[in-house]
Amino acid sequence: MALNMRRMIPYGVGVLLLACGSASPTNDRMEADRSSGRSLFNLNCALCHGRDGKLGLNGAKDLTVSMLTKEEMIATVEQGRGAMMPYRDILTSKEIDAVVTYVRSLQKK
Ligand code: HEC
Structure with missing residues (x-):
C-alpha cells in the first residue's frame, strides 16, 4: 500500500504542471489587471466570444462592436443574457x- 502511494505522487504533480502550462500562453506582456482580465476572458468567455471577442458562437455578440457602456457590460456579465449565463x-x-x-481594450484594435 505505502509503496503504491509513493508512486502515485510524482504522476499527480506532473499532470498538475501540464494543466497549468497549457492554460495561458502569454506572448505579449501587459500590466497586471489587464493580463488577469485577459486570462479570465480566455477561460470564461472566449468559448463563445472568441479570443479576439469576434467569434459570436451560438448568437454571442461581436464584443468589439458592442455599443454598451462599461456599466451596461458589467450588468450583462453579472446577470447574463440569452444563452449567456450569469457570472455573478x-x-x-x-x-x-x-x-x-x-473586453473594452479589444475594441480599440
Ligand atoms: C455560452 C456562451 C457565452 C459565454 C461563455 C459568454 N457569453 Fe457573452 N454573450 C453570449 C450571447 C449569446 C450573447 C448575446 C445575448 C443576447 O443579446 O441575447 C452575449 C452577450 C454579451 C455581451 C453584450 C454585448 C452587446 O453589445 O449586447 C457582453 C458584454 C458579453 N456577452 C460579455 C461576456 C463576457 C465578459 C463573458 C465572460 C465572463 C461572456 N460574455 C461569456 C454568449 C456567451
Whole structure:
C-alpha cells in the first residue's frame, strides 16, 4: 500500500504542471489587471466570444462592436443574457470589472 502511494505522487504533480502550462500562453506582456482580465476572458468567455471577442458562437455578440457602456457590460456579465449565463456567482465583482476592462481594450484594435 505505502509503496503504491509513493508512486502515485510524482504522476499527480506532473499532470498538475501540464494543466497549468497549457492554460495561458502569454506572448505579449501587459500590466497586471489587464493580463488577469485577459486570462479570465480566455477561460470564461472566449468559448463563445472568441479570443479576439469576434467569434459570436451560438448568437454571442461581436464584443468589439458592442455599443454598451462599461456599466451596461458589467450588468450583462453579472446577470447574463440569452444563452449567456450569469457570472455573478462565478466571478467576483473585481474579476468582472477586470474582464470587462479587457473586453473594452479589444475594441480599440
Ligand atoms: C455560452 C456562451 C457565452 C459565454 C461563455 C459568454 N457569453 Fe457573452 N454573450 C453570449 C450571447 C449569446 C450573447 C448575446 C445575448 C443576447 O443579446 O441575447 C452575449 C452577450 C454579451 C455581451 C453584450 C454585448 C452587446 O453589445 O449586447 C457582453 C458584454 C458579453 N456577452 C460579455 C461576456 C463576457 C465578459 C463573458 C465572460 C465572463 C461572456 N460574455 C461569456 C454568449 C456567451
